Amino acid sequence: MSLSTKLETPVTGIYTQPTGLWIDNQWVEAIEKNSFEVINPATEEVICSVSEATDKDVEEAVSAARRAFEGCWRTTTPQQRGIHLTNLAQICEKNIDNLAAIECLESGKSISTAKEEIFAVIGCLRYYGGWADKIEGKTLDINPETLHYTRQEPLGVCGQIIPWNFPMLMLAFKIGPALATGNTVVVKTAEQTPLAALVFADYVKQAGFPPGVLNILSGSGKVAGAAISSHMGIDKVAFTGSTAVGRTIIKAAAMSNLKQVTLELGGKSPNIVFSDADIEQAVSWVNFGIYYNQGQCCCAGSRVYVQESVYDAFIEAFKKRAQAISVRDPFDAKTFQGPQVSQRQFDRIMGYIEEGKKSGATVKAGGKRQESKGYFIQPTIFSNVTADMKIMQEEIFGPVVAVAKFKTEEEVIKMSNDSPYGLAAGVHTKDLNTAIRVSNSLLSGTVWVNCYNMVHHQQPFGGYKQSGIGRELGEAALANYTQTKSVAICLSGALF
Ligand code: NAI
Numbered sequence: 128m129s130l131s132t133k134l135e136t137p138v139t140g141i142y143t144q145p146t147g148l149w150i151d152n153q154w155v156e157a158i159e160k161n162s163f164e165v166i167n168p169a170t171e172e173v174i175c176s177v178s179e180a181t182d183k184d185v186e187e188a189v190s191a192a193r194r195a196f197e198g199c200w201r202t203t204t205p206q207q208r209g210i211h212l213t214n215l216a217q218i219c220e221k222n223i224d225n226l227a228a229i230e231c232l233e234s235g236k237s238i239s240t241a242k243e244e245i246f247a248v249i250g251c252l253r254y255y256g257g258w259a260d261k262i263e264g265k266t267l268d269i270n271p272e273t274l275h276y277t278r279q280e281p282l283g284v285c286g287q288i289i290p291w292n293f294p295m296l297m298l299a300f301k302i303g304p305a306l307a308t309g310n311t312v313v314v315k316t317a318e319q320t321p322l323a324a325l326v327f328a329d330y331v332k333q334a335g336f337p338p339g340v341l342n343i344l345s346g347s348g349k350v351a352g353a354a355i356s357s358h359m360g361i362d363k364v365a366f367t368g369s370t371a372v373g374r375t376i377i378k379a380a381a382m383s384n385l386k387q388v389t390l391e392l393g394g395k396s397p398n399i400v401f402s403d404a405d406i407e408q409a410v411s412w413v414n415f416g417i418y419y420n421q422g423q424c425c426c427a428g429s430r431v432y433v434q435e436s437v438y439d440a441f442i443e444a445f446k447k448r449a450q451a452i453s454v455r456d457p458f459d460a461k462t463f464q465g466p467q468v469s470q471r472q473f474d475r476i477m478g479y480i481e482e483g484k485k486s487g488a489t490v491k492a493g494g495k496r497q498e499s500k501g502y503f504i505q506p507t508i509f510s511n512v513t514a515d516m517k518i519m520q521e522e523i524f525g526p527v528v529a530v531a532k533f534k535t536e537e538e539v540i541k542m543s544n545d546s547p548y549g550l551a552a553g554v555h556t557k558d559l560n561t562a563i564r565v566s567n568s569l570l571s572g573t574v575w576v577n578c579y580n581m582v583h584h585q586q587p588f589g590g591y592k593q594s595g596i597g598r599e600l601g602e603a604a605l606a607n608y609t610q611t612k613s614v615a616i617c618l619s620g621a622l623f
């Protein structure tokens with residue numbers, strides 16, 4: 128198959144879409160010549176086909192990454208690594224409309240959401256470019272006869288497995304800290320959304336990265352993903368996706384070479400509204416917390432707990448807000464919610480909606496598919512949801528929220544923490560003491576007070592409990608990509 132094709136988006140026109148595998152700063156065909164189709168979720172039509180990596184291609188990419196690590200990248204000055212990363216950010220900035228349009232095309236997210244995402248990608252790459260020359264060890268004062276110090280050294284070759292909900296942002300979260308700290312990388316994008324990352328791959332060479340430092344493969348989880356997680360020549364695997372696959376990856380890492388693992392997994396995050404909150408503001412944040420990106424956020428505020436004295440008023444206001452959401456063509460600048468990413472996700476979400484109806488929860492808003500073509504689902508609110516219902520317990524990953532009533536602070540903390548997940552939480556109150564007390568009691572990696580979804584590259588992000596292992600973003604992410612070397616030097620030369 129050819130290594131590129133001409134495609135068109137309604138907002139940026141015709142462009143060249145690479146379709147090969149990006150290995151060693153070159154486009155190559157998949158060794159077994161496999162390919163797979165990418166579907167436009169707004170129209171259910173095929174956009175194009177791209178090369179599909181198998182374990183043989185993973186092997187090629189890992190060899191290239193190893194050569195680059197040994198040959199140049201580990202000795203490239205930190206300052207130079209930072210320059211490449213900031214160059215990459217700058218090229219993305221020049222191409223922001225194109226990247227956003229391609230993401231919109233392949234993922235179905237609204238063009239405005241896609242553009243915000245690419246802005247965040249640029250910020251993240253620039254931020255880690257800035258970190259590259261600030262990775263420091265320590266000197267340890269142990270004995271006047273000796274010199275002791277530590278160095279933070281790269282791990283080597285990192286495998287990074289990316290999901291489809293924020294295809295470019297998840298890529299930036301992962302490559303930023305890995306490359307800044309001197310590792311080389313083999314990325315596998317999600318099978319639903321390989322296209323923007325392939326356009327981005329062309330920027331890697333332009334930004335000055337040497338061949339093999341950053342390799343980008345399209346391919347399936349079961350084949351290319353599994354090859355990465357069980358590879359004997361990969362030193363670390365980073366993954367964002369389902370908790371089930373997270374388990375598979377950690378098992379594969381354990382059974383192969385005990386590569387290091389970081390996981391950013393699912394969630395069922397509580398969003399708590401106390402009676403003293405600014406209700407109008409709380410409705411806005413709760414609405415944004417669940418429906419942003421079609422509800423396809425690992426940190427979505429999908430369990431909403433409202434204090435009883437404001438419950439009815441809150442539900443009515445929330446219903447109005449949800450019903451006013453524009454669910455339509457993602458390329459329309461005014462659209463907030465586009466289609467779900469795939470038929471599979473659509474079916475899964477509709478299954479949960481049916482399950483919610485059967486279990487006796489009240490459909491306050493939505494509850495149906497929208498339009499006849501495309502994977503569009505109405506923003507759905509279930510009220511009177513009880514703790515035993517599946518829609519209160521399981522990650523739906525769609526525009527579906529479960530709302531319940533609570534009486535006391537103690538009760539809502541218990542309800543919130545009653546989950547195998549612990550990714551994020553929201554607290555809405557005007558009382559500072561309540562905000563701090565409750566935030567401290569919630570078992571989650573992030574707490575948003577009087578806001579929601581405030582993910583920023585300067586702030587660590589990750590899960591408690593089964594929501595993950597390790598932290599992405601901020602300074603914290605650097606620790607996942609470095610290992611400490613201790614050096615002791617005897618100054619006297621004598622055995623003492
Ligand atoms: P998934 O976990 O299967 O896919 C995420 C990534 O993992 C993709 O790149 C996929 O190719 C890869 N993968 C799949 N199986 C693999 C394996 N055996 N070894 C290595 N890599 C593998 O998620 P899926 O099936 O697309 O969505 C199912 C559910 O997962 C969603 O409904 C949602 O609940 C959750 N999810 C959570 C995400 C998050 O941001 N935490 C992102 C995507 C999905």
Ligand code: MG
Pocket residue numbers: 348369372
């Ligand atoms: Mg899967």
